[in-house]
Amino acid sequence: MNSRETIFARIHEALKFKAAAHHGRGLPDVAxxxxxxPPVGATPDEQxxxxxxxxxxxxxxxxxxxxxxxxxxxxxxxxxxxKWQRVAAHKGAMVLxxxxxxxxxxxxxxxxxxxxxFEKCDAGISECDALIAQxxxxxxxxxxxGGRALSCLPPHHVIIARREQLVPDLPAAFALLKQKYAExxxxxxxxxxxxxxxxxxxxxxxxxxxxxxxxxxxxING
Amino acid sequence: MSAPAVQFKxxxxxxxxxxxxxxxxxxAMGKYEVVRDQRKQWFQDWEGARNLAxxxxxxxxxxxDKHLKQFADKLESRGAKVHWATDAASAREIILEILREKKxxxxxxxxxxxxxxxxxxxxxxxxxxxxVESDLGEYIVQLRDEAPYHLVFPAMHLTRGEIKDIFxxxxxxxxxxxxxxxxxxxxxxxxxxxxxxxVGITGANFAIAETGMISITENEGNARLxxxxxxxxxxxxxxxxxxxxxxxxxxxxxxxxxxxTGQPLTCYNTMxxxxxxxxxxxxxxxxxxxxxxxxxxxxxxxAEQRDVLGCIxxxxxxxxxxxxxNVGGHTYGTVYGxxxxxxxxxxxxxxxxWKHLSFASSLCGACTETCPVKIDLHHHLLQNRRxxxxxxxxKPDFFQKLAFKLFALAANNPGxxxxxxxxxxxxxKLCSVASGHVLxxxxxxxxxxxxxxxxxxxxxxWMEKRKS
Numbered sequence: 001m002n003s004r005e006t007i008f009a010r011i012h013e014a015l016k017f018k019a020a021a022h023h024g025r026g027l028p029d030v031a032x033x034x035x036x037x038p039p040v041g042a043t044p045d046e047q048x049x050x051x052x053x054x055x056x057x058x059x060x061x062x063x064x065x066x067x068x069x070x071x072x073x074x075x076x077x078x079x080x081x082x083k084w085q086r087v088a089a090h091k092g093a094m095v096l097x098x099x100x101x102x103x104x105x106x107x108x109x110x111x112x113x114x115x116x117x118f119e120k121c122d123a124g125i126s127e128c129d130a131l132i133a134q135x136x137x138x139x140x141x142x143x144x145x146g147g148r149a150l151s152c153l154p155p156h157h158v159i160i161a162r163r164e165q166l167v168p169d170l171p172a173a174f175a176l177l178k179q180k181y182a183e184x185x186x187x188x189x190x191x192x193x194x195x196x197x198x199x200x201x202x203x204x205x206x207x208x209x210x211x212x213x214x215x216x217x218x219x220i221n222g
Numbered sequence: 223m224s225a226p227a228v229q230f231k232x233x234x235x236x237x238x239x240x241x242x243x244x245x246x247x248x249x250a251m252g253k254y255e256v257v258r259d260q261r262k263q264w265f266q267d268w269e270g271a272r273n274l275a276x277x278x279x280x281x282x283x284x285x286x287d288k289h290l291k292q293f294a295d296k297l298e299s300r301g302a303k304v305h306w307a308t309d310a311a312s313a314r315e316i317i318l319e320i321l322r323e324k325k326x327x328x329x330x331x332x333x334x335x336x337x338x339x340x341x342x343x344x345x346x347x348x349x350x351x352x353x354v355e356s357d358l359g360e361y362i363v364q365l366r367d368e369a370p371y372h373l374v375f376p377a378m379h380l381t382r383g384e385i386k387d388i389f390x391x392x393x394x395x396x397x398x399x400x401x402x403x404x405x406x407x408x409x410x411x412x413x414x415x416x417x418x419x420x421v422g423i424t425g426a427n428f429a430i431a432e433t434g435m436i437s438i439t440e441n442e443g444n445a446r447l448x449x450x451x452x453x454x455x456x457x458x459x460x461x462x463x464x465x466x467x468x469x470x471x472x473x474x475x476x477x478x479x480x481x482x483t484g485q486p487l488t489c490y491n492t493m494x495x496x497x498x499x500x501x502x503x504x505x506x507x508x509x510x511x512x513x514x515x516x517x518x519x520x521x522x523x524x525a526e527q528r529d530v531l532g533c534i535x536x537x538x539x540x541x542x543x544x545x546x547x548n549v550g551g552h553t554y555g556t557v558y559g560x561x562x563x564x565x566x567x568x569x570x571x572x573x574x575x576w577k578h579l580s581f582a583s584s585l586c587g588a589c590t591e592t593c594p595v596k597i598d599l600h601h602h603l604l605q606n607r608r609x610x611x612x613x614x615x616x617k618p619d620f621f622q623k624l625a626f627k628l629f630a631l632a633a634n635n636p637g638x639x640x641x642x643x644x645x646x647x648x649x650x651k652l653c654s655v656a657s658g659h660v661l662x663x664x665x666x667x668x669x670x671x672x673x674x675x676x677x678x679x680x681x682x683x684w685m686e687k688r689k690s
Contacts (some may be wrong), residue, residue: 002306003306003307003308003312004294004306006306006308007306007308007461007513007515007519008287008290008291010515010519010522010523011286011287011290011461011519011522012287013519013523014519014520014522014523015284015286015287015522017523017524017525018525019280019283019284019525019528019529033274033469033472033473035266035267035270036265036266036267036268036270036271036274036473037265037266037271037472037473037476038264038265038266038476038486039266054486090503109503109504110503112503113503113504115417115451116417119413119417135476135486135487136486137487142498142499142502142503142504142505143499143501143502146503147450147502147503147504147505148446148449148450148502148503148504148505149447149450149451149504150503151446152443152446152447152450152490153447153450153451169472170471170472170473170475170476171469171472173472174468174469174471174472175469177468178468178469185300185433185435185495186495186499186502187300187494187495187496187497187498187499187502187505187509188449188492188493188494188495188505189435189492189493189495190446190490190491190492190493191475191487191490191491191492192489192490193485193486193487193488193489193490193491194489195489196441196442196443196489196490197441197442197489198358198359198405198441198442199375199441199483200357200358200359200362200375200376200377200378200405201358201362201377201380201382201385201401201404201405202249202250202381202382202401203249203250203253203254203375203378204401206401206402206405208405208406208409209358209405209408209409209441209442209443209444210356210358210409210412210413210442210443210444210446210447211442211443211444211446211447211489211490212443
């Protein structure tokens with residue numbers, strides 16, 4: 001018997017004993033997730049306002065932009081203010097257009113990269129799959145946001161999103177993932193809720209433990 | 223008494239009287255309690271959420287065979303390699319074999335309690351690999367050559383000064399004792415390691431059967447980088463971590479964050495379902511998932527305590543436990559501390575040797591009350607006590623037997639009972655006089671406690687007076 005078969009044999013043997021009554025069976029009937037989880041507001045406008053509040057609590061920088069022209073202007077202003085020397089992006093329509101106007105050395109992750117060069121980038125610019133009002137989260141994947149490192153290695157992560165990408169809550173986000181990817185999921189799905197942080201030293205909040213110190217979300221409010 | 227019990231008693235007595243330790247822990251816990259309670263309020267129905275979570279785990283554990291098979295099949299169909307480890311030794315051997323095959327030199331790890339359970343770091347370092355913990359707290363205790371103090375906050379027992387000292391000593395880099403500057407020291411040092419590492423090792427908080435994914439909850443981004451940069455990724459996960467459906471995470475991710483750290487959601491909650499896919503920019507070319515039994519199936523066979531396999535390792539029961547808060551995380555001498563550790567360690571490492579943990583409890587039930595998946599923790603401690611003294615399993619000692627015999631005698635005889643309560647009250651008064659003196663027969667008790675003062679009259683006397 002190989003170890004897989006051994007473990008399954010042990011499990012089958014163990015499950016012959018029925019579980020004690022207090023566990024599970026003694027619990028009252030429960031409603032679905034949405035009836036117990038944090039409220040999100042009924043209208044899309046309330047949900048957008050909730051996202052903005054959550055982002056502020058998380059120390060995410062959140063900005064509305066009218067259109068792609070304003071987005072480019074904002075990116076350029078950021079680049080100047082933070083003295084970016086080198087940026088990283090991926091082949092997303094909104095991202096590549098914005099990154100190109102910065103006229104800086106740009107690593108496009110889909111073309112392959114040297115990880116030591118990549119580590120020197122000042123900012124990583126990516127798209128996302130959804131924004132989640134309930135928790136102020138940006139949802140992205142390795143397929144839609146330029147792989148695994150782009151949203152985590154550079155010290156400043158900039159996300160470009162559209163108004164229609166806002167979903168009310170976590171159940172909606174998981175439903176979206178299933179509907180969008182069905183049987184061919186990306187190898188990584190990440191729920192990003194604010195810039196990287198730690199409280200490991202005396203429970204004092206420090207931003208930028210290993211991932212980005214700064215997270216900026218631009219919402220194109222077309 | 224077993225050797226671990228002797229050690230536990232000695233350490234508990236020392237730490238409980240350590241005022242500095244008490245200060246550090248109370249400050250850290252105080253901050254946690256405030257945010258945790260705020261976040262529980264944020265849910266529309268926290269009790270309902272606990273019921274739903276407990277039910278989901280009940281379903282997952284009681285059909286473990288089905289879910290585990292689905293999980294492994296899905297992962298394999300997406301190019302991951304699934305390994306099965308019956309015990310700690312075989313898990314270590316599987317991981318060593320992968321490292322040998324990859325000719326690895328540097329291994330970067332993100333936080334995984336399961337790897338503590340199988341003593342992985344030691345095994346890897348012994349044969350010459352450089353193993354670096356990347357979670358800040360884990361990194362600090364690794365530099366100090368200590369075990370993690372707490373499931374969620376490995377370095378919560380340390381002050382910034384102590385952390386500065388160890389950084390100065392081991393890294394020669396500690397500009398000040400400011401938490402931000404200290405964090406940046408770790409950031410600088412560990413960035414190099416992510417880039418150098420040939421293999422990244424992670425744990426998993428959940429294993430999703432339906433889609434064949436592991437889910438990792440973290441704040442720092444260290445697990446994200448561990449899973450992004452090295453060419454090979456290994457995830458070590460206990461077989462009990464399965465959840466049936468992807469959407470179950472919609473409930474479990476915020477509940478874990480609320481109970482673990484008091485956040486609405488931690489910074490990064492990431493699902494991995496395979497190695498880098500053909501259309502993806504980066505990620506490991508190989509993804510190995512090591513599924514660990516290591517006596518989890520023994521717990522599964524205990525129908526009474528099976529629910530402990532639903533534990534999501536949030537650490538909430540440690541945080542509320544008066545024993546944990548007084549004796550501290552290291553005193554347990556176990557990988558998993560606090561109430562959950564006291565319940566499961568006797569199963570994993572031997573009941574007779576570890577039964578003392580189940581007796582070191584006030585049975586106040588705070589753990590059961592706080593547990594997000596409703597594990598019946600304090601009753602399990604009682605069951606461990608019962609099992610430890612079941613026929614054929616150790617005997618009560620002579621004085622215990624004598625004491626209960628005397629009690630039975632007095633309790634069955636009204637005259638004797640009356641006499642005993644009278645003598646008892648006089649005895650307590652005498653003890654108070656002798657208190658602190660070597661002649662005090664209660665000195666073991668009064669060394670750290672005050673004797674209760676007896677009432678002026680017994681209930682029986684009060685009743686008789688009332689009648690007349």
